[in-house]
């Protein structure tokens with residue numbers, strides 16, 4: 001039998017404890033809702049596709065010891081690539097400056113007309129050759145690949161000047177929402193005299209960072225048919241299936257055999273793509289784990305608080321429980337009393353907590369570009385905290401229900 | 413109404429066994445007003461807690477209103493306490509967090525009574541004990557005598573057939589004790605069975621019958637001439 005009115009009446013005499021627990025529930029709800037939301041957002045990122053066939057792929061970063069002659073660098077790069085592709089454990093290899101999940105790199109504004117003042121969007125710039133798509137395992141969905149003769153070379157300070165480009169399908173969609181991007185002219189370079197023709201469109205291909213200036217940046221990529229003659233270079237290498245370890249070993253050896261005038265970092269000079277992915281999402285995963293720990297700790301503290309305070313109340317009210325039993329309360333009535341009391345405090349707490357949860361989120365929306373908290377999280381949090389409260393109160397409430405009616409006659 | 417035969421109650425601790433009641437026999441008829449007297453520690457409270465189903469006993473038999481109670485489960489015992497028995501304690505035992513009205517309502521709510529009927533009964537019983545104007549007061553705001561009258565109102569509100577009182581005047585001064593006793597006598601006249609523990613001989617004398625407990629056993633004092641004298645005097649003055 002539910003007896004809300006007298007419970008509320010009695011609660012006014014335990015204001016301090018009641019308010020304390022309600023506040024604790026409110027704060028826990030507010031923080032846990034937002035933490036779960038952050039966890040969901042971060043883990044959702046982890047499962048986004050890179051557009052790259054990640055198994056059997058690895059990355060070598062080679063820095064040149066002698067950076068004085070770009071011409072020599074170009075020759076060296078071509079020799080390196082030839083050597084890599086000849087290895088028995090290697091399926092294909094290509095040069096680049098950057099790749100999906102790298103964590104940063106060269107981005108450019110993309111425009112549709114040379115005199116356009118504002119960019120249409122921005123995109124990751126990936127230097128590539130005719131082997132790049134095969135090496136990445138990324139498919140063309142329209143148009144054609146680069147040919148060997150189209151591959152040029154350029155120095156980092158030069159403006160991009162590429163007559164042909166291949167772009168990712170998301171970028172194509174963004175630039176030409178109405179029709180196909182194939183054969184269209186775009187401006188990748190700031191130089192008004194250097195238009196580029198889109199000769200191919202790849203399937204999904206992720207940019208090297210999560211987001212940039214524009215919200216749709218994440219899957220915008222442009223492949224430039226050139227070797228970038230920088231202080232160092234990146235080689236993407238696809239091992240033959242099951243020969244990843246062997247290929248990584250062979251490739252390093254082959255590169256040093258080509259020239260010892262280079263530095264391949266022992267620690268992260270050679271990385272499997274799995275390692276690249278792990279490094280890229282480390283902070284997301286870390287944040288998700290941290291939020292998870294905070295949530296669990298807060299929930300545990302709240303549960304402990306409820307157990308503690310209710311146990312105290314049961315001890316304090318032994319006599320009155322005995323009196324109630326003497327007056328005809330069953331064990332169930334007493335159990336019910338404490339469960340209902342907790343539910344009422346819980347409802348007060350979650351109402352305040354829900355408001356606080358939304359408030360915290362709105363503040364984060366303005367401060368940290370957070371997304372709006374879905375009300376489903378608040379609803380789940382409310383139910384979870386009410387259940388937690390009922391669970392926590394159960395043991396002390398059961399103890400209360402076993403107070404003997406004879407307690408009523410014991411002198412205080 | 414209340415019949416115990418060869419009843420015993422043992423309190424066991426790791427070291428000792430205390431027989432609070434042994435070979436205890438009593439038969440309280442419907443409508444009787446019985447006063448229970450006896451030295452401290454003789455087992456009066458123990459008798460009352462067993463009579464009121466607050467506690468189980470160790471041996472013997474107890475019939476309450478014709479029912480052998482030892483086979484009843486906890487819920488059935490709660491129901492009997494709630495519907496048939498009214499308790500009055502020495503320490504009043506009002507719930508300090510609830511006002512007078514809510515205190516009296518406690519047993520009625522456990523009975524699942526409708527709000528309108530609860531209110532009616534509460535106001536009637538408060539009227540009865542002369543505290544109708546104090547319904548919104550908290551126990552701490554009342555004198556001892558007033559608190560005990562609220563406790564009596566709480567016991568009365570459920571119209572119990574049996575009223576059990578453990579030294580109801582023990583914490584009150586003589587004046588207040590008299591008024592509480594008069595209230596009990598009224599209630600008795602309306603048909604309730606009353607068993608009252610007291611060690612005030614003057615109050616005991618006003619009951620219809622006295623039961624004396626020594627060392628956990630009922631001692632028959634009807635043979636004792638002194639008792640007859642006291643008893644006669646009081647029935648005389650009262651009549």
Ligand SMILES: Nc1ncnc2c1ncn2[C@@H]1O[C@H](COP(=O)(O)OP(=O)(O)O)[C@@H](O)[C@H]1O
Pocket residue numbers: 423424430431432450451452453454455456457458459
């Ligand atoms: N819970 C208990 N545990 C052990 N002994 C008890 C308990 N309650 C009462 N007793 C003992 O039983 C005897 C009778 O006690 P009680 O019925 O309270 O006497 P009275 O009310 O006549 O003073 C006493 O010796 C008392 O110490």
Ligand SMILES: [Mg+2]
Pocket residue numbers: 456457458
């Ligand atoms: Mg006693």
